Amino acid sequence: MLLKKIINSSLIILSLMVFVLADQANASQNYSDIPSNHAAYKEINFLTNLGVLNGYEENGKMLYKPEIAVTRAEAANMLIIALGQSPLTGSTSSFSDINAGTSESGYIEKAVELGLFPTTSNGEFRPNEPLTYEEVSYILTKAFNLNTKEASTYGSPFLDVTSKSKFFEYINAAFYNGITQGENGYYCPNKSVTREEFALFLARAKSKTYRLKLPAAPTARVTGAKGQAVVSVNDLNVRSTPNSSSKANIIGRVNKADILDTFATSSGWVKVAYKGRYGYVSNKYVKNKTVKEDRSLNSTPTKVIHSNDSSSPTIQASVTTDSLNIRSGAGTSYKVIGKLSYGTNINVDSISGNWIKITYNGVTGYVSKTYVKLLNQTDNLTLKNKIIILDAGHGGKDPGATKGSIYEKNITLTITNLVVQKLEEAGATVFATRIGDTYPSLEQRVAFAKSKNGNAFVSIHVNAAASAAASGTETYYYVKANEDDRKDKYLASAINNEIVENLDMRDRGIKNYPYYVIKNTSMPSVLVELGFITNSNDLLKMTTDKNIDLYATSIYNGIEQYFSKY
The missing domain is CATH 2.30.30.40 (SH3 Domains)
Structure with a gap:
């Protein structure tokens, strides 16, 4: 009797296993033209299991036909199902080319009611026309409430899409949320979307599991x-x-x-x-350009102010490195209590210097501000309306320190231009003594700085020495005896410390020395020696893209710290 019960129980379990496996196989439909190594295999099966996608039965086989174009009507159908919505029923149609009462009509009417398709002026929906790349960016942005306000301030990542393009903000939103991507720098907005591509895009919009690695927020606004x-x-x-x-x-x-x-x-x-x-x-x-003179000598500044999302008072940030440590305190000496992956969005509790206090998944800790991008910050009140003069050392006929074909004047200009961008994005007014390979004299640089009534002056240089062993970062300020040196010393220390910490440089400290450009200006002024061009390790850091941006970020952070105190 016991044996019979065991056998019966085993048969029931085996039957359930067969049923579950059969159900899973039926859900994925085993598309003959979508093998397991297909680029969209997971996304297509994910949406098929949700009932969003269906195939074509031909000659006893179920085909997906990934290469054919998706029509506007098919897109409306799949989108409404993906959103868990129901089609509308009615005896009239809103469009002259759609018959009322049909299944197609119900899904289209619901999609239009939800505002998922751009309106047309001639009363047609064009149901059988292929969905285009620009249209898919619009409908997915609308359907999944992607933030277009922030995205619309970014420069386009595509050469065939500009800020004047009809669907610019939607294309940007889809791209910067990891949903769509172009090819070789082009988006091809009028290109038809295939069934394979639509499955990829819709799966990414529906589930973050399938999203592309999020691109870093661009510097161009x-x-x-x-x-x-x-x-x-x-x-x-x-x-x-x-x-x-x-x-x-x-x-x-x-x-x-x-x-x-x-x-x-x-x-x-x-x-x-x-x-x-x-x-x-x-x-x-x-x-056909309509532009004004840049912010170099004898020109006027251009301000770039961050947008403000009034509906989100909490400041958010996005992680911009692959593995960011969460520490128990504001410093690298504190214990690591967690990690954040690239693209993770976090709420910011407070900001102090180069450290951000956060709470993530119940854990409160600190992360370095160097490796996050503040997303919905209002105008940076620390830097807003501050006038800052940046001076890229040497230039033109004066190459500065050299190492083979590498010139100091090029290193300083590249980093200075990056600092200009970062400061402008934070609301500062920035003037640069040079923006190209020109040579303003020391006297011209000082006169230029004085004429702008700046709040701070930062001159950027590269060091050199007879010995290749000499290395590290040092920053100079100048004040006469008995003068108040607190502001100049603080600015020098803030910038120097940021570079030393973020780029793991030898700390040569801050020093009081009467270099012409900092001795003769009338505002807090410093001269930064980034590293030694004659030292192989320092040179490598000053000539690789990742570290060049880190130098610029460090100088920006130091300036911001200074203005948070003075």
């Missing part, structure tokens, strides 16, 4: 754009700095008829937004 430029040649170099003396500053190329948002022009160069960052192109090879 289109809120400061003055106009647009049309490229007139193919393979035009875009450079990180406005000079053509070296290939090292080339960050990409654009082609004839590409359109770029423009910000300023000076000395034969146009400042543009390129793939979400600032760059420079030669004035000779673009046309």
Whole structure:
């Protein structure tokens, strides 16, 4: 009797296992044309199991047909099911090309009621037309409430989409949320979306599990754009700095008829937004630009202010490194109590210097501000309306310290331009003594700084020594005996400490020395020696993209710390 019960129980369990496996197989439908190694295999099966996708039965096989285009009607159907909504029923149609009472009509009417499709002026829905890339960015942004306010301030990551493009804010929102991506720098907004692509995009929007690695927020902000430029040649170099003396500053190329948002022009160069960052192109090879002079000598400044999301009073931040330590206190000596992955959004409790206090998944701790991007911060009151003069050392006929073909003047200019961008984005008014490979004299630099009535002056340099063993960062200030040196010393110390900590530099300290540009200015002034061009380790740090940006971030952080105190 006992044996019979055991056998019966085993049969019941086996039956349940067979039923579950059969149900799972039925849910995925085993599309013959979607093998397990297919690029969209997981996303297609995820949506199929939710009842969003269906296949085509042909010759006894179930096919997905990933390569065919998705129509606007099919997109409306799949989107409503994915959202858990029900189709509308009614005896009339809102569109002249849709028959009322049909299944197609119900899903389309519901999608339009939810505002998921852009309206048309001729009363047609165009149900059988392929869905385009620009349209998919619109409907997914609307359906899943992606934040377009912040995204609309970013420079476009695509060469065929600018701030004037019809669907600009939606394309940006989809891209910066890890849902869509372009190809070779182009988005192709009028390209038809295939069934494979729609499954990828919809799965990413529906579940963060499938999202692409989030791109870092760009440095270029289109809120400061003055106009647009049309490229007139193919393979035009875009450079990180406005000079053509070296290939090292080339960050990409654009082609004839590409359109770029423009910000300023000076000395034969146009400042543009390129793939979400600032760059420079030669004035000779673009046309139709409407721009103003840049913030170099004898020019006026351009302010760029962060947008404010009044509905979200809590400041949020996004992690910009692969593994960010959460520490028990505000410093690297404190115990690591957790880690955050790239793209994780966190609420900010408070900010003190270079450390942010956070609470994440019930854990309260501190993270370095260097490795997060503040998202919905209101205008940075610490830096707002502060006037800051930046001085890239040497330039033009004066290369500064050299090591082979590497010149101090190029290192200082690259880093200075990055600091300008970071300060402007925080609401500061920034003037640069040079923005290209020019040589203002020391007297001109001082006179320029005085004429702007600045709140702080920072001159950026690179060190050199006869011995290759000499290394490290040092920062100079100058005050005469019996003068109040607190502000100058604090500014020097804040910048120096940031560079030493963030780039693991030898700390050579801060020093009082009468260098001309800091002796003769009339505001708190410092001269930063980033590292030694004659030391291989220092040189490597000053010439790699990741560390160049970290130098700029460190100088920015030091300036911000100074203004939080004075």
